[in-house]
Amino acid sequence: MKIVKAEVFVTCPGRNFVTLRITTDEGITGLGDATLNGRELPVASYLEDHLCPQLIGRDAHNIEDIWQFFYKGAYWRRGPVTMSAISAIDMALWDIKAKAAGMPLYQLLGGASRSGVMVYCHATGHTINEALEDYAKHKEMGFKAIRAQCGIPGMETSYGLSKGKGLAYEPATKGHWPEEQMWSTEKYLDFAPKLFDAIRNEFGFEEHLLHDMHHRLTPIEAARFGQAVEPYRLFWMEDPTPAENQECFRLIRQHTTTPIATGEVFNSIWDCKQLIEEQLIDYIRTTLTHAGGITGMRRIADFAGLYQVRTGSHGPSDLSPVCMAAALHFDLWVPNFGVQEYMGYSEEMLEVFPHTWTFDNGYMHPGNEPGIGIGFDEELAKKYPYDPAYLPVARLSDGTLWNW
Ligand code: KDG
Ligand code: MG
Numbered sequence: 179m180k181i182v183k184a185e186v187f188v189t190c191p192g193r194n195f196v197t198l199r200i201t202t203d204e205g206i207t208g209l210g211d212a213t214l215n216g217r218e219l220p221v222a223s224y225l226e227d228h229l230c231p232q233l234i235g236r237d238a239h240n241i242e243d244i245w246q247f248f249y250k251g252a253y254w255r256r257g258p259v260t261m262s263a264i265s266a267i268d269m270a271l272w273d274i275k276a277k278a279a280g281m282p283l284y285q286l287l288g289g290a291s292r293s294g295v296m297v298y299c300h301a302t303g304h305t306i307n308e309a310l311e312d313y314a315k316h317k318e319m320g321f322k323a324i325r326a327q328c329g330i331p332g333m334e335t336s337y338g339l340s341k342g343k344g345l346a347y348e349p350a351t352k353g354h355w356p357e358e359q360m361w362s363t364e365k366y367l368d369f370a371p372k373l374f375d376a377i378r379n380e381f382g383f384e385e386h387l388l389h390d391m392h393h394r395l396t397p398i399e400a401a402r403f404g405q406a407v408e409p410y411r412l413f414w415m416e417d418p419t420p421a422e423n424q425e426c427f428r429l430i431r432q433h434t435t436t437p438i439a440t441g442e443v444f445n446s447i448w449d450c451k452q453l454i455e456e457q458l459i460d461y462i463r464t465t466l467t468h469a470g471g472i473t474g475m476r477r478i479a480d481f482a483g484l485y486q487v488r489t490g491s492h493g494p495s496d497l498s499p500v501c502m503a504a505a506l507h508f509d510l511w512v513p514n515f516g517v518q519e520y521m522g523y524s525e526e527m528l529e530v531f532p533h534t535w536t537f538d539n540g541y542m543h544p545g546n547e548p549g550i551g552i553g554f555d556e557e558l559a560k561k562y563p564y565d566p567a568y569l570p571v572a573r574l575s576d577g578t579l580w581n582w
Contacts, residue, residue, distance in 0.1 A: 179204050179238045184230035186222050189559035191526040194218045194567060195498035197554055198225060198266040200274060202238045208273030209554055210266030211467045211500035214258055216350060216569045224263045241271045245473045261445035261470055268471025269504050277549040283507035284544060294541025295509040297520035298323035298388055302339055302347060305329060306376045313377055322540035323386035323413060323517050328373045330366055335359040337392040350567035357570040361580050363399055374410035386413035393417045393581040397426040404434030414439040414461055420581055427458035439463050442492035446470060447478045454482050461490035461516045467501040472508060479512045488516030495521045499531035503552035506535055506544035530559050
């Protein structure tokens with residue numbers, strides 16, 4: 179089954195998404211997500227100018243060889259741009275293979291290991307009371323795992339907050355200049371435990387409670403945080419410190435039993451190796467779109483399984499519904515599954531990407547259509563042209579650039 183076409187679409191039904199569509203001589207098409215938030219065009223160009231022309235004429239069934247060809251064959255390895263492009267190709271080819279087999283993708287991977295995929299949602303508020311209201315709303319919807327973020331007194335902005343009450347969280351700002359936000363670790367460390375205290379007092383321990391620190395603390399601060407929140411039994415503290423320096427997670431581990439999750443900015447198994455091998459984390463958060471598609475993620479998950487590290491894939495709405503659809507197949511299969519992030523999508527987004535997944539009482543299922551169960555409405559997508567937007571940057575009060 180030969181590849182005859184590989185097309186790249188950049189569309190913005192509320193957010194910019196980069197979509198790859200591969201077509202074969204048998205008329206089967208597959209979709210892949212290549213979205214890299216705030217850096218969409220370099221991935222689109224890497225695909226269009228370099229990889230797509232080299233796909234034409236190849237056998238669509240040879241997923242592993244094509245993956246190796248683009249990974250090793252470029253000479254230049256890894257990095258978010260390269261790996262997002264390879265990931266999209268991989269996803270689209272698995273979609274095609276599953277359609278050709280007449281099976282939902284999870285069946286090809288080895289079948290379902292569970293009846294549904296536990297997903298976690300986001301509860302946020304500018305104040306603790308607002309966060310409690312939002313938590314109650316999501317609990318009512320049936321979520322069994324809830325991530326909680328809250329505004330910090332004395333700081334105008336903080337990670338994870340929507341721009342207004344009831345609005346979806348959208349960190350990127352339109353235009354060509356990132357928004358600058360202020361950060362204070364001291365204020366955060368003093369305040370954060372109060373949020374978890376209020377949640378556990380109000381709702382008890384029934385739901386899994388998660389929290390994202392978004393790479394902002396130093397290792398010893400993260401250790402202090404982990405220790406301080408132990409009574410609230412978090413499911414995980416996410417990205418406590420930037421993960422380039424992986425040894426430093428040892429220091430956090432020495433001080434706290436709060437589970438640690440990281441990896442949403444990782445691109446390959448090599449980025450995860452030390453953290454997993456030395457059992458410095460509990461959950462690996464790589465995603466299909468940035469870590470090599472099904473082929474890359476399967477290797478990471480199998481390796482993590484040796485060390486009782488479970489998956490907790492990144493799933494914000496800045497990864498397209500194509501990624502979400504494929505992730506649900508992966509999650510249904512992967513033996514060492516932990517949880518899947520699900521931020522949700524607007525109606526506009528879901529009209530462009532019609533899907534077969536379902537949500538029921540906190541669990542999602544990818545559906546049983548052959549392939550990954552996602553479509554792309556090319557005509558509708560044209561109504562939403564690319565609209566440049568950037569993620570914010572963070573600075574300390576004296577102007578020092580920090581980790582956003
Ligand atoms: O594009 C950046 C977002 O994907 C990231 O800020 C979201 O940290 C995030 C999360 O855990 O969903
Ligand atoms: Mg995160």
